[in-house]
Amino acid sequence: MDLKSLSLVAVFAPLAGALVAGLFCRVIARSVAHTAAIAGVATAFVAALLAFREVAGGARFNGTVYQWLTTGDYAFEVGFLIDPLTVSMMLVVTFVSLMVHIYTIGYMRDDPGYNRFFSYISLFTFSMLMLVMSNNFMQLFFGWEAVGLVSYLLIGFWYTRPTAIFANLKAFLVNRVGDFGFLLGIGLVLAYFGTLDYAAVFARVPALVGETIPLFGADVAAVSVITAICILLFIGAMGKSAQVPLHVWLPDSMEGPTPISALIHAATMVTAGIFMVARMSPLFELSDTALSFIVIIGAITALFMGFLGIIQNDIKRVVAYSTLSQLGYMTVALGVSAYPVAIFHLTTHAFFKALLFLAAGSVIMAMHHDQDIRRMGGLARYLPVTWITSLIGSLALIGTPLFAGFYSKDSIIEAVEASSIPGAGLAYGALLIGVFVTAFYSFRMFFLVFHGKERFGAASHGAGGHAAHDEHASHDEHQGLPPGEKPHESPWVVTLPLILLAIPSLLIGYVAIEPMLFGGWFADAILIDEVAHPGMRELAEHFHGAAAMALHGLSSAPFWLASSGVALAWFLYLRRPDLPAVWQARLGPLNTVLENKYYFDRFYETVFAGGARLLGRGFWQGGDVRVIDGFINGSARFVGWAAAVLRFLQSGRIYHYAFTMIFGLLVLMTLTLWVGRA
């Protein structure tokens, strides 16, 4: 099959699965729903594999498959751009999605919304593929909003829980802020380039260098068109990829079922922003201002979100903050023009983070939907597969040499070191500290969950069910493991995806680093100005093979930072479990800041949400009730009065009627004979 047919298959197979599972969700059996959905995604995965082979063989596709509408000079089309960047994303999306689909059979087994859930995740796969395979901004925006919609639906999947509804509304609103910038950016593209087609836009970029948009009147200030476009597009990415200060929705999104946390809020959707910036590299390369902005935002996210991971006690929230932090790493990589490295880290992260989330889900199932890591411990004996796969995922996350995360994260750090873009120095420091923090919170969680004393089943937990987040209302009666009961390993549909994800978490870095970063894989998909931004080139100069890099990694700063992080976690949580409480008390104010998540939520809730409510109430009371309602009610009263008068005139007396006719006749006569001819 040619690339065009393959891309059509890849896109529409999950959509077909979603339609079957969704439209007939009330009538079909569960097995039909999951078979249809999994068949769709598996087809898409096979199509992605075949497309990968074609693209590796040099084939490319960039064309329109459907013209939606033309207005004036603009044509809005649905089209695909299949190049190395696209197929990499397609592989990641379809593979992780397939794993999550299989895992869901086990995880959602008892849920009444089983079919609906399958419909949503297949729909998500379709939307995400539309996003990454697009060849124009309009379709990109469609995919962007469609994944946002499905994310909204899935965060609020258990729609009877107020916390879930709060979380999905929050995600929706925060993403609106980002999308506002994104839409403005797309609007600027359309205004200045006259087209939304990627290739046409990139071809016209040189003509727009130096062009400025006047701000506040022509003379006061001006901003370069490219910079404005890049920053606005990146604001969109900040919303979708949860960068500070638009990150607040991601931790709350953990209200959704765990499989979608793995698929949407770790592996795929949240990386859409990263992908988008990489895709737009010909634009971003021309604006150092925008790149600096990206570096700084990414560095702040990477470091400060990592700190928050340390104090979380909810197993999913630890992983969520780690995701935020890792997204910050990718963003920094984009900012220093190491786009391939960002995509590389995106890929490795997708595997090990999906693995960690699914493993967390497996633990949650074993604990009967208790998510508090303080009530776990010693689970390694009971959940051997989950334990070993979690270990692999954690080692990959903290950047242990030879593991997937090591290659991508070390490449990012080296690229930042080599960069001279303003803000890169700061970012370098932030990322190094981040390595230590990552190692510490990852193994804090790992030790608390799998090692040490068995703390589950204690009598105290009955009252402490408040921390149990990941269950449906119908499960409420059995959250947490009853005293005396031992946890059990999950069924094969859960452990199989863990194993299948553990393999790439272990190997993908070693295998892929050379072709992806230095083999020119992205040569025609990503454009880098090597003179101005030499990071990638220096990286290539220092690279002497994956094995050598691992060896060299043993003596580098990140390795020692990570090791000390793990050691500290071991000391504090296994060796001296009494110490954390002491330290926590001693660092009171700092702890308070962290527990309040730097007060972002409170600030937003007071200033923006509160302000908006205040403004709304003002408009409602002042504008609506007084002015509009006053006018409407007034006119309604007037009409009512007029109707009553007219009713009175319809007296029922025939001479009144006849008089009216004669009077009307006289008026008409007067008008035509005198007024009309005047």
Place this chain on the structure above:
Amino acid sequence: MTLAEMPFILPDLRPASAELFVLAMACLILFVDLFVKDTRRTAVFALTQLTLVGAAVVTWAGTSGEVVYTFSNMYVHDFLADMLKQLLYLTDIIVLFYARAYVVDRPLLGRGEFYTLTLFATLGMMVMISANHFITIFLGVELLSLSLYAMVALNRDSATAAEAAMKYLVLGALASGLMLYGMSMIYGAVGSLEIGEVAERLQAGVANHSILVLGLVFLVAGLAFKLGVVPFHMWIPDVYHGAPTAVGLFIGTAPKLAAFAIVLRILANGLLTLSYDWQMMLLIMAVLSIVLGNVAAIAQHNFKRMLAYSAIAHMGFMLLGLAVGVVGGDARFTLNAYSSALFYVVIYVLSSAGAFGMILLMARAGFEAEDLDDYKGLNRRNPWFAAMLMMLMLSMAGIPFFVGFFAKFAVLQAVVASGQIWLAVVAVIFSLIGAFYYLRVVKLMYFDAPADPTPIQAPLEVKALISANGLAVALLGLFPDTLMWFCLLAIRLSLSVFA
């Protein structure tokens, strides 16, 4: 030349064959009715329907698109006439089906007269539609009116019906007088009663303008009475309300088609040179009707009365289309304006038939279903009919994408094309106010609890017809092109401006 010396030439009867057929059948049915023992009058009903179908076939066979005059130019046969007659037969057939169960339940109504009077009224309307002479017009109008007076009074034991019939008769006589007076004055000024000749002589510019305009005012007043527009509307609410619903349905639908025809023939064909004067009159009446009809309908609690005011507003809206055809002596806009008015009147007849049909569907022996409160909770009693009535109401309110929207849209487009934006604004604002009372019906059906939870019983053909009627409003809204095309064709082929 004395009368005896005038050569008698047998007129060409072929163009009027449909009229002759209906006349013969009406007389036959009158005769047959004497011998029918069946109190349900099934045979009479069937024969009447067959007559209408037969008339449709005869008319169809004679349709050519050419303009043919006969009876010494007193009668014209053209595409407009054919189209309106076909719509007339169709309306009659629908009306009779809707009315059937209702009149059978009511002994005074369900006699042969109901059917024969319907046929004579139809004959009158056919004459009106094909009239090319003031006398012919008057003949048709009187035949129609006399039949209607009798029909309103059919239920002679009902005081309201008798009162309505009396009012209708007196005011109708007054209107006929006005019209006749206007015709005589025009004859005095021009010296002819034949529409084509009047137009020619006016073109030549020999007439006394003051007398002519005076005649015009009287004539327009008479026409306005037939259409039921302000200030000649007073009979409408009382007659719609007082007449038996089955008769109200008939009065509220078919005569509007005939009235449209004579207005178009007299004003646009005969008196086009006076367009400045009559357009002004029509505009005033149109605006007054839209305002009064929509506002007064809000205060009504009786569904039939509400529909009466709605009819006034609709006829006003239709007049808007007729009133903007000529701009500053330029007849360029006529095609669009008049065809939009024709489209409007057709759609009005369709929706109005459906709305009255719903009343008849809900009515039982001893229960009229006239009050708006009778429609409370209809959705719970029968969701399908509630949906049908909702579609009819939404269409009448002019909500896209029901056909009522396109009817309003076409007229407004013609108004805007004539450059009178303010007029369009007024029409839209008052249509908006009018939407209130249509939506109120929807609200009653869907959000209120039913006062009477009994399921609705009606004959199958009425249920099917109501469904077809409601769906037609929705379907025509999706595909308004064909009907619009027919309207354009009828106006273009039949108006002397385009000859």
